[in-house]
Amino acid sequence: xxxxxxxxxxxxxxxxxxxxxxxxxxxxxxxxxxxxxxxxxxxxxxxxxxxxxxxxxxxxxxxxxxxxxxxxxxxxxxxxxxxxxxxxxxxxxxxxxxxxxxxxxxxxxxxxxxxxxxxxxxxxxxxxxxxxxxxxxxxxxxxxxxxxxxxxxxxxxxxx
Amino acid sequence: xxxxxxxxxxxxxxxxxxxxxxxxxxxxxxxxxxxxxxxxxxxxxxxxxxxxxxxxxxxxxxxxxxxxxxxxxxxxxxxxxxxxxxxxxxxxxxxxxxxxxxxxxxxxxxxxxxxxxxxxxxxxxxxxxxxxxxxxxxxxxxxxxxxxxxxxxxxxxxxxxxxxxxxxxxxxxxxxxxxxxxxxxxxxxxxxxxxxxxxxxxxxxxxxxxxxxxxxxxxxxxxxxxxxxxxxxxxxxxxxxxxxxxxxxxxxxxxxxxxxxxxxxxxxxxxxxxxxxxxxxxxxxxxxxxxxxxxxxxxxxxxxxxxxxxxxxxxxxxxxxxxxxxxxxxxxxxxxxxxxxxxxxxxxxxxxxxxxxxxxxxxxxxxxxxxxxxxxxxxxxxxxxxxxxxxxxxxxxxxxxxxxxxxxxxxxxxxxxxxxxxxxxxxxxxxxxxxxxxxxxxxxxxxxxxxxxxxxxxxxxxxxxxxxxxxxxxxxxxxxxxxxxxxxxxxxxxxxxxxxxxxxxxxxxxxxxxxxx
Numbered sequence: 001x002x003x004x005x006x007x008x009x010x011x012x013x014x015x016x017x018x019x020x021x022x023x024x025x026x027x028x029x030x031x032x033x034x035x036x037x038x039x040x041x042x043x044x045x046x047x048x049x050x051x052x053x054x055x056x057x058x059x060x061x062x063x064x065x066x067x068x069x070x071x072x073x074x075x076x077x078x079x080x081x082x083x084x085x086x087x088x089x090x091x092x093x094x095x096x097x098x099x100x101x102x103x104x105x106x107x108x109x110x111x112x113x114x115x116x117x118x119x120x121x122x123x124x125x126x127x128x129x130x131x132x133x134x135x136x137x138x139x140x141x142x143x144x145x146x147x148x149x150x151x152x153x154x155x156x157x158x159x160x
Numbered sequence: 161x162x163x164x165x166x167x168x169x170x171x172x173x174x175x176x177x178x179x180x181x182x183x184x185x186x187x188x189x190x191x192x193x194x195x196x197x198x199x200x201x202x203x204x205x206x207x208x209x210x211x212x213x214x215x216x217x218x219x220x221x222x223x224x225x226x227x228x229x230x231x232x233x234x235x236x237x238x239x240x241x242x243x244x245x246x247x248x249x250x251x252x253x254x255x256x257x258x259x260x261x262x263x264x265x266x267x268x269x270x271x272x273x274x275x276x277x278x279x280x281x282x283x284x285x286x287x288x289x290x291x292x293x294x295x296x297x298x299x300x301x302x303x304x305x306x307x308x309x310x311x312x313x314x315x316x317x318x319x320x321x322x323x324x325x326x327x328x329x330x331x332x333x334x335x336x337x338x339x340x341x342x343x344x345x346x347x348x349x350x351x352x353x354x355x356x357x358x359x360x361x362x363x364x365x366x367x368x369x370x371x372x373x374x375x376x377x378x379x380x381x382x383x384x385x386x387x388x389x390x391x392x393x394x395x396x397x398x399x400x401x402x403x404x405x406x407x408x409x410x411x412x413x414x415x416x417x418x419x420x421x422x423x424x425x426x427x428x429x430x431x432x433x434x435x436x437x438x439x440x441x442x443x444x445x446x447x448x449x450x451x452x453x454x455x456x457x458x459x460x461x462x463x464x465x466x467x468x469x470x471x472x473x474x475x476x477x478x479x480x481x482x483x484x485x486x487x488x489x490x491x492x493x494x495x496x497x498x499x500x501x502x503x504x505x506x507x508x509x510x511x512x513x514x515x516x517x518x519x520x521x522x523x524x525x526x527x528x529x530x531x532x533x534x535x536x537x538x539x540x541x542x543x544x545x546x547x548x549x550x551x552x553x554x555x556x557x558x559x560x561x562x563x564x565x566x567x568x569x570x571x572x573x574x575x576x577x578x579x580x581x582x583x584x585x586x587x588x589x590x591x592x593x594x595x596x597x598x599x600x601x602x603x604x605x606x607x608x609x610x611x612x613x614x615x616x617x618x619x620x621x622x623x624x625x626x627x628x629x630x631x632x633x634x635x636x637x638x639x640x641x642x643x644x645x646x647x648x649x650x651x652x653x654x655x656x657x658x659x660x661x662x663x664x665x666x667x668x669x670x671x672x673x674x675x676x677x
Contacts, residue, residue, distance in 0.1 A: 083657035094618070096611040100657045103607050127607040128483070129635025130628050 005096075006079035006086040013118045014136030015073050020114060022065035030057045078134050080145060082152065085125060087132060103127045104153035107146045111139070125149065164229040164240075168272050171228075171293035174264070175221035183213065230292060232303070235310050237277065239290050249290055253310045255279045258439065258453035261300065265447050273300045278453075345437060349509050350498055352431035356475075360500035361424035362417065363469040428499055435513060440480075442497070458483045460605045460629045461636075462497075462510065462517065464598040471596065474503045478510070481599075481631040517600055523579025523590055530622055530642035534575040535568060542567045578640050580625060580647070582654050587627060591640045599638040605629050609655045611648045623648040 033053040040049040068091065077088045085099045104125055111121040121142035125132045137145065180187075187210060220243070228241040237251045260276040267273055275292040295303075429446035440454040461481040470476065478498040498509065507519045526534075542563050550557040577592040585603040590596070612624040623645040628637040 083659045090612075092615050094613045096613075096652070097608055098610070098652055098655055099608045100655075102604075102657070127628075127630075129607040129630040132608065 006077040006088050008077060008079050010073065010076050010078070010134060010136050011120055011138045011141070012073070013120055013138070014076075015069055017114055017118050017120060017136055018069035018072065019065050022061070022069060025064055026057055026061045029060050033057050076135075080149060080152075085132070085149070087134065097132060099125060099127060099130075099132055101149070101152045104149060107149045107153070109139075109142045109146050164231045165295075165299070167225060167228055167230075167292060168270065168294040168296065169225065170266055170270055170272060172218075172221040172225045174266055174274075174293055175224055176218050177266075179217045179221065180214075183217065187213065228293075232306055235314065237290070237303075237307070251277060251279060251290060253307050254314050256307055256311070257455055257458065259300070259304055259307070260453055261449075261451035262445075263449040267294060268449070270294075271297050273297055275300055275303070347435045347512075348432060349435055349512055350431075350433040350501070352428060352499065356500045357424060357428060357431075358421065359470075359473065359475055360428070361421040363467065363473065363475070364420055364424060431499060433497060433509075440497070440513065454480060454482050456513070459514065460631060461599055461601040462514070463600075463636075464506070464596075466596045466598075467594070468596075475500055476503055476506065477501075478506060481629055481636050483630050483632070517602070518583045518586055518588075519600070520581065520583065520588070521590075521598070523581050523588070524643075524647060525579040526575055526640075526642050527622070527644050529620060530578075531572065531575050533616070533620065533622065533642045534571040534578075538567050538571045538574075539564065575642075578642065580640055580643065580651060582651060587651065587654070589625070589627060589638045589640050591638065597638065599627075599629075601627060601629055601638075603655060606655065607635060609652060611645075611652055613645070617642065617645075621645045625651055 033056060036053045037050050039045065040053075071091045072089070075089055075091055075094065079086045083101045085101070085104070086096070087099075088094065088096045105128055106126050108124045108126070109121045110124065115121060115136065119139045120136045121139045123134045123137055123142045123145055125134075134142075134145075223243055224241070227243060227246075228239070230237065230239045232238070235253050237253070237256065239249045239251075241247055241249075257278045260278060261273045262276070263273050272294045273296075274294060277290040277292075279289050426446050426448075428444050430449075431444040432442070434441040434443070438456045440456060442450075442452045442454070444450055459480055460483055463479045463481060465477045465479065466475070476498075477496050477500060479496045497513075498506065501509075510517065510519055546560045546563055549560045574592045577590055577596055579590045581588040587601050587603065587606065588598065589601075590598045607628045607630055610626040610628075612626060613622075614624075617623055621644070622642045624639060624641040625643055625648045626637055626639040628635045630636075
């Protein structure tokens with residue numbers, strides 16, 4: 001198989017951010033779990049509610065803090081060539097997307113507070129019909145990428 | 161025609177009714193409230209407020225009409241409107257893609273039309289389009305002629321400096337220009353017959369309406385049967401119920417069919433497709449006549465739809481995926497090019513409209529080993545329904561087990577349908593949701609292409625192919641699951657821009673950092 005997979009990876013700091021997201025999620029989940037435990041003690045609910053309330057957050061932490069972010073990062077590849085952008089990502093479902101430069105209409109970078117703190121940015125590439133994102137790139141890289149894509153993208157108006 | 165013009169006064173009434181439609185629910189509630197004691201003032205309050213509301217809406221309609229003016233000036237359509245804040249919208253002629261006409265019941269006695277100006281829309285097309293609620297046909301034709309001429313002039317002036325590199329046959333706006341001396345060539349490509357109309361109504365979503373109607377009825381009926389009675393006199397009730405149900409279902413079917421025919425007739429009566437220069441013009445409608453213009457160069461792809469009922473009858477629906485169209489007029493977006501046509505007649509018509517497309521129906525299908533995958537998910541999904549129903553409604557719930565063979569056959573059909581075809585610069589994909597879709601796309605119209613591989617697919621060396629083209633303001637994605645992974649990669653390679661294919665080896669190291677100049 002002559003697979004030409006994209007080679008570039010996204011920033012390693014993405015891992016930190018995704019883990020942080022995982023922790024935030026887990027924190028919210030824990031609050032709910034604790035509430036459930038208290039309620040089931042007060043109102044004498046069945047024991048399995050308590051057991052589930054303990055197990056679910058733990059599993060959540062294992063999966064969404066340790067397992068998935070790492071896998072996700074490992075699977076994320078992209079490459080921007082002269083005439084095309086190729087993306088590949090997904091843990092269980094691997095998606096490989098090809099976007100020709102001439103189809104690109106505009107490129108945006110955006111960052112929320114957490115991304116900004118880690119000097120990361122997400123880049124969104126819009127065609128006339130689709131939007132493709134590369135998450136958590138290094139800010140400088142994202143800016144370069146944005147500038148170069150918008151320089152390379154010459155949409156043939158007629159083809160929209 | 162550079163002086164300021166108003167719309168025809170009838171537009172006040174059209175506006176009035178339009179707003180009334182929006183306010184119909186509160187008005188109905190008001191009316192129902194009007195059931196108090198007769199003498200007191202409060203009993204009349206709802207009526208009074210109703211009157212006030214009507215007056216206000218009518219007044220707003222009149223004011224709106226007074227404030228709305230349009231004119232043609234300096235190669236622009238200039239519209240000024242707004243109740244309190246004056247708004248101006250200037251649309252340069254060259255941005256105008258087409259003028260779409262429609263005639264409602266209020267237009268027709270006065271020989272008026274409603275005009276919708278369609279612009280070469282960006283995603284913010286809501287902003288850039290305009291609507292003239294009611295003008296006379298002469299004015300409309302004049303408008304059309306002036307805009308077309310102006311566009312032609314602009315085109316001629318601008319040919320040298322134009323940035324259009326693409327030497328496509330359907331290029332730019334020249335096709336929109338009406339040549340001054342000779343009348344534009346008109347060619348009627350298709351006219352829908354009454355028979356086709358009836359077939360369409362009978363096999364349309366109306367069928368779905370019928371089925372859901374029957375289901376609702378059965379559910380209602382189920383409520384009428386007290387549980388104890390069922391247990392006591394099960395046999396009798398079921399028998400009596402069955403007879404009644406059969407009769408009622410039959411009546412329901414007939415009524416639903418009549419409604420479906422009437423609805424179809426309203427929308428599709430007089431359905432005609434014309435080719436004028438390089439525009440497709442579709443006219444249709446019984447009470448409300450509509451005319452939609454689709455410039456050929458805006459066509460992104462062609463889609464054939466065929467539902468299960470229509471398949472054996474050899475009828476299909478042909479729709480256009482077009483880049484034009486507006487967010488406002490949803491109705492015309494779903495309008496078909498050939499709403500109901502015999503499979504055998506399709507190619508002839510399409511070849512006249514889009515000669516550069518290839519309409520072959522030979523496909524490279526999914527490999528045999530993918531049958532299992534088509535079956536697996538469908539059967540798993542239906543099990544989620546069957547298992548609880550069988551359990552809770554034992555023993556009648558077991559009837560749902562019949563769904564298994566049905567779903568199996570359906571999955572097998574999905575497998576048989578799936579396929580793709582590459583011919584020159586064209587990708588054709590065929591797949592089945594419930595309806596069978598065949599999508600014809602040119603390479604340059606495909607916005608992005610995707611190869612998708614689940615963990616299970618990878619084991620079986622299968623992959624899913626998705627292609628997205630622009631369709632009106634959004635995109636339309638076609639997906640063929642479980643193809644041979646090599647095939648999907650072949651399509652991906654076919655889609656890769658030329659430069660990227662040839663120079664790939666040289667540029668192996670050229671990543672993005674080196675591209676930046």
